[in-house]
Amino acid sequence: MGLMVMKFGGTSVADAERIRRAARRAIKAKTAGNDVVMVVSAMGKTTDKLISLAEEISESPPQREMDMLLTTGEQVSISLMAMAIDAAGHQAISLTGGQIGLLTDAVHMKARIQKIDADRIRQEFKQGRIVIVAGFQGVDESGEITTLGRGASDTTALALAAVLKAKVCEIYTDVDGIYTTDPRIEEKARKIDKISYDEMLELASLGAGVMHSRAIEFGKKYNVEIHVRSSFTDTKGTIITKEVEQMEDIVVSGAAVKKDLAQFILVGLPNTPGIAANLFAHVARHDVVVDDIIQTVDESGNANTSFTVEHSDLAECKLVMEEVRKEFNAKEVVCIDPVAKVSVVGVGMRSHTGVAQKMFGALAQAQVNINAITTSEIKISCIIDPSDANKALQAIHAAFELDKEPKDA
Numbered sequence: 001m002g003l004m005v006m007k008f009g010g011t012s013v014a015d016a017e018r019i020r021r022a023a024r025r026a027i028k029a030k031t032a033g034n035d036v037v038m039v040v041s042a043m044g045k046t047t048d049k050l051i052s053l054a055e056e057i058s059e060s061p062p063q064r065e066m067d068m069l070l071t072t073g074e075q076v077s078i079s080l081m082a083m084a085i086d087a088a089g090h091q092a093i094s095l096t097g098g099q100i101g102l103l104t105d106a107v108h109m110k111a112r113i114q115k116i117d118a119d120r121i122r123q124e125f126k127q128g129r130i131v132i133v134a135g136f137q138g139v140d141e142s143g144e145i146t147t148l149g150r151g152a153s154d155t156t157a158l159a160l161a162a163v164l165k166a167k168v169c170e171i172y173t174d175v176d177g178i179y180t181t182d183p184r185i186e187e188k189a190r191k192i193d194k195i196s197y198d199e200m201l202e203l204a205s206l207g208a209g210v211m212h213s214r215a216i217e218f219g220k221k222y223n224v225e226i227h228v229r230s231s232f233t234d235t236k237g238t239i240i241t242k243e244v245e246q247m248e249d250i251v252v253s254g255a256a257v258k259k260d261l262a263q264f265i266l267v268g269l270p271n272t273p274g275i276a277a278n279l280f281a282h283v284a285r286h287d288v289v290v291d292d293i294i295q296t297v298d299e300s301g302n303a304n305t306s307f308t309v310e311h312s313d314l315a316e317c318k319l320v321m322e323e324v325r326k327e328f329n330a331k332e333v334v335c336i337d338p339v340a341k342v343s344v345v346g347v348g349m350r351s352h353t354g355v356a357q358k359m360f361g362a363l364a365q366a367q368v369n370i371n372a373i374t375t376s377e378i379k380i381s382c383i384i385d386p387s388d389a390n391k392a393l394q395a396i397h398a399a400f401e402l403d404k405e406p407k408d409a
Contacts, residue, residue: 003166004029007039007135007157011174012231013077014044016084022172022231023084026130030090035125037164038132039157040081042073047150063108067137067147071096074134074153081132092130095120097145100131102138102156104146107287111138111146112214113155116163133160154215162222169224171211172231177238178203178210180402181255185390188403192253193236196243199253199345200226202379205291206343207258216240243347251348251355252400257393258341259386260311263292263372264321268331271303279305279324286320288313292341292374292383302331306372308339308383339371340389343381344396356380362399368392 006029008022022038030036050069054061061069078094085092101117124131135153138146148155154171161169175183176191178200183189195203197220204213210228219226219240229237247253269275276295283290292308309317314337321333342363349355359380363370368391372383384392397403 002034003037003164004034005037005039005157005161005164005166005169007153007169007171008041008231009153009171009173010041010044010046012172013040013081016080018231019043019077019080020084020088023081023088025172025231026092027085027088027090030130036130037121037160038081038130039135039153039160040074040077040132041135041153042070043077043080046073046076064144067108067145070147071134071137071145074136078132078134085130085132090130091128092132093124094132094134095124096134097137097156098139098143100133100160102159104138104140104148106140106142106144106146108144109147110149110287111140113138113148113159116159118160118163121160121164148214149212151209151212152214154212155218158215158218158224158226161224162218166224169219169226171215171226171228173210173228174230174232175210175228176230176233176235177228178208178240178254180253181393181397182208182257185257186394186397188397190403190405192238194239194241194247195253196247196347197240198243198378199247199347200240202343202345202376203254203256206256206341206345206379206381208254208256211240248348248351250346250406251352252344252346252402253348254346255342255344255393255397255400255402257343257389259338259389261308261339261341261383262311262314262317262335262337263306263308263339263383264317265304265306265334265336266321266324266330267302267304267334268298269303269305269328271297271301275303275328276305279328282320282324282327283317286316288317288320292372292381294372294374308341311338336371338386339383340386340392341381341383342368342389342392342396343379344400345379347378349378349380358399359396362395363392366391366395368395 082094104111226240
């Protein structure tokens, strides 16, 4: 007997027929001799509707109450899923994050998982039940309901797969796998058969919205293969797995664009040890996530530090940066809002040259100006004007011929 963790996103449970279809998949896996855990998101656009409703009531709703509100969406979908399985003649039980012992820290709306007590799930397996878990939610040590951030039902699924020692976690969505880029922007985007955890982590953090980055981290840490596939067909999707030597033969695996970012530049900081540490300690205390950090030294010997943040953290970050400016007597804080980021990713960059030249050449030919550049071992990112985002993505996708199958495929 095996164990399967199956996650169904909002579009996969958007109405009664889709819920029944997902239920049939779980029943098929159960009757094949597997213990089955389903992790389910809220139906369709339910979470968006709840957010809009909250904004009608309050311009700045308390985050605790937002967690209380948003978790109701998943409770609706898990109970309906259990009803669908019961109506088909099989046993199931729906459980919230708190009921399965998913413990998080106390940060509302973007909590992180601390531990999971899977005893309740194992008890339900012994009763022959399919276990249906509400994604995206947990409780902190004081019993307060928390959420893991938008799109984090993936993270719930991979965390459960890790705790239960599942070999594969299936992520069911409205697309049939991971593509070389966003097919809504580039119609020549090609489905990828297999990609490494590291490449997928980079793509997820850079704007590829199919998978939540923390879910991929769980997969990598606990060696759980992730199968991203369509809930509407039986077609094989994309396998996210550990890196193998052949993956380095492919120089660039994918490209991504991320919009709705803001860039902060702190001008005229003292260029002395400890300043950067203190700066980002301030940011961390306010739970603002930063990326694309660049520091330069000007002619006067002062440091200029820049970074990007998600638009959702913009207002909080403005307040933090003004505190920092005053504390360190910096000259000014510059905020460029919005900016976009276009990136290429591939483990093959470690062993091939010329990637930067090809990327920058493609952007130059497309008349896209580069405002900043950041790199890692397997990615290159450029901060650009949002109006250039789509054509920049199309240009680099064409330059690296990502529409063509790899030669070793």
